[in-house]
Amino acid sequence: MEYESDFHVEPGPRVLWAGMDGVLLRFALTPEPEAMVATQLLAADLERSPPAGTVEIAPGLVSVLLRFDPVTTRRDVLAREISARAAHILQGPLDRPAPARRWTIPVAFGDADGPQLAEVAQAVGCGPDAAIQQICEADLRVLVIGFAPGQPYIGLLPEAWDLPRQSELTPTVPAGAIVVAVRQIVMFGAASATGWRQVGRSAFRSFRPERDTPMPLRAGDAIRFVPVPASEIEALDKADDGLGGARLEVLR
Template identity: 75%
Template sequence: MSLETIQNTEPQALWAGMDGVLLRFGLTPEPEAMAAAQRLAADTENHTPDGVIEIAPGLVSVLLRFDPAKTTRTALAKELLARAQHIWQHAQDRPEPARRWTIPVAFGAEYGPQLEEVAQIVGCRPEEAIRRICKADLRVLVIGFAPGQPYIGLLPEEWNLPRQSSLTPGVPAGAIVTAVRQIVMFGAESTTGWRQVGRTAFRSFRPGQDTPMPLRAGDAIRYVQASGPEIEALERTGDLSGGAKLQVLR
């Protein structure tokens, strides 16, 4: 999608089920559309429209569910579309994160068996690929596919890797996988078409905990390199944070 096409795109308010309104900024995960969706999600969280009972951000959209006894779909769609158009017509930078996670990761070898393949596709050595991942300004774009599972991005353009042509039968909980300029951090063992470059002891889904899904859309993510034995030691402690540190920024 060209910049001209992006600039000429208008946000849309779409009906979603019996009690939902979907505000959509695009059809593909372009940075401008994602930034606008993040801004709208933050705006509706901070200034929730009357009658809204759930806010669910997507990559380029925001879904809001409402109580029909407190508002109408038409009224809600009109208010949300006005907010979306204002956001789209003004600065498209991402909102500043409210929280930042620093998460240890073991890269390569049995912890990231496809790191060398990824580095070759990107066009660098594995050590440089690790450095670029750890240096990247990453955010949780959306939580989806499985409970608590974050899609994290965006990596630089050279990381626009295609998915594999076949599935990997299983990657472990804590696997760090990458494709299409994004990172997924698995909360449980899973099949995937993305390439595994590392593993963390951090668990993004924690059944039975007061906060079963600790990550939120918009959270900043910073990965730091750790050794394999360090990650294994963290896993043995049973600490589901896996040595991660959470900093509240505002």
């Protein structure tokens, strides 16, 4: 394991300096499944026992950022500790940690709520109903929160779902849109342009500043989508809490 002040493009775990008060442990340059699992394990380990002086732990898809208090620790000390923990994790086994929480979220698939479902199903090699079944039966987790407040990247879908992004942007998809690409799902909290393909829509809003918990999802949460009629999503859209009928179970 190396730690350096400059960015390198070679594959493999590295510790990199991040601004004046940050250290970034990067397992890979691309979202490989093993690197994502290692990232989740490292983030969980750091949350259980934060290194002295840590003020923030922010996991990404294949990296973990630690911000620290320069008054109470040094960057090189933190770099050595996070390197040692990452090296231990890479010795294996690289098994995903069991989720502490699980969300069950209603989704309307296809038709106006998922205009590209048939296209996606054809690319995956099945019919629309089978594609919906694969989404709803997949062992999905929130991989990372990013791009917009509270917005989840959810995965991983089966290998056949390793679909490229579109060559051109869709100018806008509605709030709650369920879009797919590269074995992942994004659930938009607000209307947005996207290069991913829309297969469904929920009434779940991942960010509402007026809620007691503005961003209810956390990295590592399990996600289970349940197909419902479009009319049910329309009704759930009217609820004040913005949770769209989602149900949260605390598993441990």
